[in-house]
Amino acid sequence: MRREPSILHVDLDAMFAAVEQRDKVSLRGRPVIVGGVAGRGVVATASYEARVYGARSAMPTSEARRRCPSGTAFLAPRFAAYRRTSQVFMAVLAELSPMVEQVSIDEAYVDLAAGGDHDLSPEAVTAIARKLKADVAAATGGVTASVGVASSKLVAKIGSELHKPDGLTVVPAGDERTVLSPMPVGSLPGVGPAAQERLRRAGVQTIGHLAAVELGYLLEWFGQAHGAGLYRLARADDDRGVVTDRETKSVSAEETFDVDLTDRARLYHELDLLARRVGERLRAAGLSGRTVTVKIRHYDFTTITRSLTRDQPTDDPQLVADYARRLLSDVNTSAGIRLLGVGVSTLTAYAQDDLFSSLVVPDGVVEEPVPQAQDASASASALASSLAPSPSPELATATWRPGQDVRHDEYGAGWVWGSGLGRVTVRFEGPLTPPGPVRTFAVDDAALHAADPPDWTS
DNA sequence: TCTGGGGTCCTAGGACCC
DNA sequence: TCTGGGGTCCTAGGACCC
Numbered sequence: 001m002r003r004e005p006s007i008l009h010v011d012l013d014a015m016f017a018a019v020e021q022r023d024k025v026s027l028r029g030r031p032v033i034v035g036g037v038a039g040r041g042v043v044a045t046a047s048y049e050a051r052v053y054g055a056r057s058a059m060p061t062s063e064a065r066r067r068c069p070s071g072t073a074f075l076a077p078r079f080a081a082y083r084r085t086s087q088v089f090m091a092v093l094a095e096l097s098p099m100v101e102q103v104s105i106d107e108a109y110v111d112l113a114a115g116g117d118h119d120l121s122p123e124a125v126t127a128i129a130r131k132l133k134a135d136v137a138a139a140t141g142g143v144t145a146s147v148g149v150a151s152s153k154l155v156a157k158i159g160s161e162l163h164k165p166d167g168l169t170v171v172p173a174g175d176e177r178t179v180l181s182p183m184p185v186g187s188l189p190g191v192g193p194a195a196q197e198r199l200r201r202a203g204v205q206t207i208g209h210l211a212a213v214e215l216g217y218l219l220e221w222f223g224q225a226h227g228a229g230l231y232r233l234a235r236a237d238d239d240r241g242v243v244t245d246r247e248t249k250s251v252s253a254e255e256t257f258d259v260d261l262t263d264r265a266r267l268y269h270e271l272d273l274l275a276r277r278v279g280e281r282l283r284a285a286g287l288s289g290r291t292v293t294v295k296i297r298h299y300d301f302t303t304i305t306r307s308l309t310r311d312q313p314t315d316d317p318q319l320v321a322d323y324a325r326r327l328l329s330d331v332n333t334s335a336g337i338r339l340l341g342v343g344v345s346t347l348t349a350y351a352q353d354d355l356f357s358s359l360v361v362p363d364g365v366v367e368e369p370v371p372q373a374q375d376a377s378a379s380a381s382a383l384a385s386s387l388a389p390s391p392s393p394e395l396a397t398a399t400w401r402p403g404q405d406v407r408h409d410e411y412g413a414g415w416v417w418g419s420g421l422g423r424v425t426v427r428f429e430g431p432l433t434p435p436g437p438v439r440t441f442a443v444d445d446a447a448l449h450a451a452d453p454p455d456w457t458s
Numbered sequence: 459t460c461t462g463g464g465g466t467c468c469t470a471g472g473a474c475c476c
Numbered sequence: 477t478c479t480g481g482g483g484t485c486c487t488a489g490g491a492c493c494c
Contacts, residue, residue: 035462042462044494057494060460104465104494190467192492225468226491249466256462291486301461305488341463466493473486 001238002151003173004120006113008096008129009148009156010136012089013165015106017047018143019085020075031055031072033064039258040338044077048165082106088139096132101242109153111242122172125149129168151176152238158187176236181208188233195222195230210234247349248287252295253277254341260299261337271328272321274342279317287347288313292323295341296331303339306331313348320344 012018016034021027031050035043043064046055050072055064061074086105093100099114112118118128129147136145146167148159155176159169171179180187185207186196198221204210211234218227232238253274261267271294282288293307306327314320324342 039459040462042460044462058461061462062459063461065459107494190492194491223469246466250464252464254463258459293487303489307487309486339462343464464494466491468491469489471487473484475483475485476481 001173001176001236002113004113005122005125005149005151005156005170005173006111006118006120007150007153007156007242008110008112008132009150009153009160010093010108010110010132011146011160011164012085012106012136012140013144013146014045014047015085015143016045016077016082017050019078019081020073021047022141022143023081027073031068033061033068033072033074034077035061035064035074037061037074037076040256085140085143089136089143089145092132092135092139095135096128099242099244101244109156109242114242122170126168126170129170133166133168152236153240153242154189154233154238155179155236157189158183161187177211180234180236181206181211183207185210188230190226190229190233195226198222207234248285248347250343250345250347251278251281251285251287251289252293252341252343253281254295254339256297256339257337262334264333267328267333267337267340268325270340271324271342274340275321275324276317278342278344279315279320282315282344287349288315289344289348290314290346291344292320292327293341293343293345294324294327294331295339295343296328296333296337297339299336299338301338304331309346313346313350315344 017032020032020034021030029049030047031053032047033043033050033055034045035041039062041061043055043057043059043061045057046059046064050064050068053067053069053072055068065072065074082105089106090100090102090108093108093110097110097112097115097118099111101109101111103109112120112125112128118124126149129149133145133147137143144166146160146164148156148162148169148171150156150159150171151173155171158180159171160167162169183206185191185199185204188207188210191199199205199210202213202217202221204213210230213231213234215228215231218231221227222230255270255274257270261270290311290313291307291309293305295303295305297303308323308327310323320342328340
């Protein structure tokens with residue numbers, strides 16, 4: 001903890017929804033939900049207008065639809081637009097200090113003590129934060145930020161939450177525990193539902209209560225690292241520094257299917273697509289990894305992982321896919337798979353060509369023939385057969401109603417995802433705007449094969 | 459139409475080594 | 477010979493964050 005409030009935490013308010021409202025005048029003042037608009041989607045961001053009706057991040061979109069009035073906009077995310085806004089935002093922060101720690105796309109810490117020769121009195125720091133908020137709104141076209149300023153990351157972060165949206169909270173040095181004490185324990189970073197429940201059973205509701213609990217109990221309840229961490233955080237004892245760059249530890253991709261999958265060939269095909277995405281992102285980042293992990297979520301939401309560590313790091317999508325298939329082949333998938341994921345970890349910062357990988361058999365591993373990717377017709381028929389109990393011609397037709405379950409993207413082709421029939425993904429060749437009458441598209445085998453799910457991260 | 463996707467960190471047990 | 481202790485790596489699972 002420092003002697004002056006020199007750490008800022010800056011957070012864009014409901015960023016995804018705010019960008020949509022900025023870019024589309026008709027959305028301003030209206031409830032906006034950004035997130036998965038398909039059957040199993042969840043809310044990524046609810047605008048403050050939508051929060052009035054109880055919509056929240058991580059809520060199933062189906063529930064948000066029940067809660068919000070007609071006229072609410074449900075939009076698929078446009079990550080490219082959010083990333084551009086994020087870059088503008090970070091550039092504004094960089095003018096303030098060279099020490100900026102980006103926590104996520106919409107959130108960062110700034111260390112005012114690290115450069116720029118700032119006056120760090122509470123009054124001066126308040127003025128700096130006011131100007132910063134105005135600069136961010138001006139640079140981003142009206143996206144507002146909430147700011148907390150304090151002597152530590154912990155209190156700066158909690159301060160920025162205190163008066164959202166468009167908030168500003170400065171906690172002078174010495175006032176930290178007074179501010180924290182009445183707040184619920186769940187306000188502390190690292191205290192989620194499980195820890196909250198454990199504390200509630202012990203009669204601990206506020207951070208003040210938590211600060212009265214002996215260290216021994218916290219260690220017993222939460223283990224060494226977490227217990228000791230909570231003990232310190234409850235006392236506002238936090239000397240974590242602002243870290244400008246952290247190394248990536250893992251790269252992964254996963255996908256929840258609209259309907260549980262049982263077809264092995266289809267599962268292997270999905271695994272291939274995921275491995276390809278991971279491999280491409282590894283290459284783009286100049287990274288290779290030794291451990292390949294497959295994540296499997298069963299129909300009943302039970303989730304398992306299977307991993308194996310190679311001797312040599314790789315960034316080769318084909319190799320990642322081969323190992324992923326091998327891992328999946330030992331898992332019973334007959335009851336239905338809701339989600340598949342592929343990850344690579346134990347990363348090193350260089351890419352090594354794995355010339356002899358096909359000749360190397362790891363000790364104790366029996367080389368099994370690896371299931372091969374299917375050809376186009378096999379893939380299309382697998383998809384068609386999983387559409388419904390009895391595939392019929394009309395199932396190969398998707399109906400699009402303007403504004404419903406549509407990802408509209410003014411930069412190019414759009415997607416219909418799960419509309420009407422709930423399962424068919426159709427790639428559009430042309431722009432979707434402006435909305436027209438109901439349009440119907442026939443889906444042939446080739447289109448089915450080309451129907452990769454929309455990629456939220458692109 | 460219950461429960462996304464991309465991450466980080468921690469724990470615990472077993473293998474293995476010294 | 478009947479039983480050590482520390483350290484590291486690997487695997488699996490879980491809590492948590494945005």
